[in-house]
Every structure is written in structure tokens, then in C-alpha cells.
Amino acid sequence: MANSPSRDSVVDRIVRLIAAFPQDVGALQLSELAARAGLPLTTTHRLVRQLAGHGLLDTGPGGTVQPGLRLWELVNRTSPALVLRQAAMPFMEDIQHVLNQNVNLAVLDGWEALFVERLSRRGSVANRAQVAGRMPVHVSSAGLALMAHQDKVVQAEYLDQFADPDGKLTKEDVRTLLAETARQGFAQLKGVVDPDTWGIAVPVLNRRQRAVASLGVVVPLREMRLQALVPALQTAARGIARQLADP
16 A cells, blocks of 8 residues: 555655665665655655664665665575576586686566676676676667567567667567577677677576576677587576476
8 A cells, every 4th residue: 555645655665765776886875865766865764774674774874875784685595596596507607617708697577688697707808797787688689588588478568668769779670689589599799788799698498498597698799609609508508497497
């Protein structure tokens, strides 16, 4: 039930508050957190105090606020992403050992690829994918690999709402990319996120042949070894799928 003038519930406001922390920012001033969450300062102060009492947020000197360790603990204790990460990690390490480049693992959340793990080494190419970071489906090979192997209803809903803020792609362009990805069994995007990189991703499929995750690499644009890269990724993806399917 809504219980505020804006008709949002306490749970709504708590979610907005926690979600307001940007990626790669350790702490925010209370006033900045309130502004980012779209909440009154008094409401933010009260909720922060209550959440800090449970260890979900931490308050520091000068009025700073940051996510608490208990929030991290609870999320990692039962998260489905943790199960996926544990199943995928040995295969990701093998791929990285061979390529010495970035390897990432993503799931579909709404119309975005949410990255749940990334392995990289010094000297590897730039990679915008960060753990707990997101990218729109159409600008990431991970997103295309995920969406191309969803139910047709899900794909239709995605295409119905699609609008490229940069105006570079139309719905038909994306439809073609998804069809090509489904036909090939892998997605590739060259120089889209970074001009000097090439992203390749394959789906991790369940028994219904729907993508539950994607496994991808980001390599230098000059690295045109599809004949070696794709089979290695697909073999690893099948291994991850077997691990997830085991009782």
C-alpha cells in the first residue's frame, strides 16, 4: 500500500535509495543520495538511519553513506548469480588462460545485459563491461547472444519498445542482428563500444534451448580468429550448461 504523498511505498523508497548508488562510487553525501533517489532529505535521513541499523548501509564522517557489508553478504548468500558464477568460473579461467584477454559472463535483465563476472589481466584491451554493470542489448555482443535465444514473445516485446537513443539503429537493424546471431550461434560486434575492440559472445542454453546466460570475450579488433574463438566459447558454454543442469 502506498503511504506517502507521492504514492510510493516504503519498499519503493528503499529500493530507490539503494539503487541510487552509481557504479564505482564508494560513498555519497546524504544530500546527493537524496537527490539521486528523488526523495526528500528528511525521508532519506530517516531511511538511511534505519537501514544502517541493520547493516545494509554504512554512514561515515561528514554525512557520507555507502552500501553496508551486510547487504553484500545477503546478496551473495543466496543469489542465483552466485550459482551461475561458480559453475562458470573454471571455464572462464580456461578461456582467459588461452586468450590472455577479457572474459565476461552476463544474464538478461529486462532489455539489458547484466554482467555478473569478468576476468581480465594486465595488458588486455579496454573492456567497458564491469561486474554488476549493464549494457543495452543492442550495443553488446553479450546482449545480442542473450536476446537472440529468448522466446519469440520476449523478442517481440523487446523490439516493440526498442528505440536507439543515438539514432544509429532501427528496429529492423536489430531484428536482423538477432536473426543473424540465432542462425550463427554467436554474436559479434566490432568497434561498437570501443573502436579498437571486438566482442564475441555465445549463449549458455538450458534444456529448452533458451539462453540463461552468455559467455563472451573482448579482444583486439585485429584478433580475427573466429574459427578458433567461437568453438572454444561454445564448448565452454555447454560445460557451464551441464553444471547448471546437474541436480
